Amino acid sequence: MSIVVTGATGSLGRLVIDELLATVPAEQIAAVVRSKEKATDLAARGVELRTADYNEPETLAGAFRAGDRVLLISGSEVGRRVSQHTAVIEAAKEAGVAQLAYTGVLGGPDADFALAAEHKVTERVILDSGLPYTFLRNGWYTENYTEHLAPVLEHSAVVASAGEGRIASAARADYAAAAAAALTGEGHLGKAYELSGDVAWSFTEYAAELSRQTGRTIAYNNVPAEVHLGILTGAGVPQPFAEILVDVDAAVVRGLLAGTTGDLARLTGRPTTPLADSVAAALATTATAVTVATTPTAADA
Structure with a gap:
């Protein structure tokens, strides 16, 4: 039996692997990847690599074994995810896995915004x-906002259409820790966890926190x-994706992303990452990137 993480070279997948390696022997962890070349670091840590592609169902036949505990990380190709996920589910069923954990969206069947549709199916x-x-x-994820600070800092403005709606976000690492807990612990089968940050914030508060930390x-x-x-x-955002982002802000106005259930903190056994901490980490990364980009090199001298 292995704990298997699909999409393991993605941002969330790598963090889940990190969490698992903290408590599970590497030989009991398998990473499903499209390219082993992109996962050489995982292999170097002792993680088994299994090559498969959501878009090629035939490759998934060898991705799982009987008794595996599997994390299906949702695909990123909006509009293609139902067929991709279905291929993984069918392969997992054929293999006889012991658990299939799936990263869906807050609200589950009650989420009525466009981005939730494929998750519900x-x-x-x-x-x-x-x-x-x-x-x-x-x-x-708080990173949905903090990873894109360059234009915010350039224009000294956070732009959204969410009014004073609130978002109970958490750091990506918090969600990774919850996934690892659900895969390694007992009592999680047949459960649906509504995962969100401990504190919901508004864009007014987000802008105020950016102001405080940047001066x-x-x-x-x-x-x-x-x-x-x-x-x-x-x-430059493609029209279909731009429409999804605007629709998400409309969902924020309706309060659909403001729920603070406490499930995330209970699963991980720790408070979720505060907004201020995520902002500080992002600003440090942004400052480093700017410094690297603007530091003269020998060739410039």
Whole structure:
């Protein structure tokens, strides 16, 4: 039996592997990857690599073994995820895995925004498969915002169409720790966890925290949805994805991402990462990137 993480070279997958390695022998962990070349660091740590691709169902036949505990990390290709996830679910059922944990979205069947649609269908496919399941309904990653600070700092403004709606986000590492706990602990089969940060914040508060930590005035510009859409597409965001982002802000207005259930902290056994800590980490990374980009090299001299 192995604990198997799909999408293991992605941002969340790598963090889950890190969490697992802290408590589980490396030889009991397997990473499903599309390219072994991108996972040489995982192999160097003793993690077994299994090559498969969500888009090529035939490759998934050897990805799982009887008795495995599997984490299905949702795909990133919006519009293709149901078929991709279904291929993984069918392969897992054929192999006879002992657990299929799935990273869905906060609210599960009650989430009515566009980005939730494929997650809801995937949960239904898992239920219909009869597999022992654990639903990890992830709320928003704080990094969804803090990883894109460059334009915010350039224009001294946070732009959104979320009004004073609140977001109970948590750091990606918090969600990774919860996934590892669900895969290694007992009593998680047949459970659906609504995972979110301990404290919900508004964009006004987010802008205030950025202002506090940078010593600059960062404003929150709340704009109408159609204006927000135009700003995103004008910045090069593809129209379909821009529409999804604006729709998410509408969900924020309706309070759908504000729930603070406590499930995430209970699963991990620790408080979730405060917004201020995530902002500080992002600003440090941004400052480092700017320094590296602007430091003269020998060739410049």
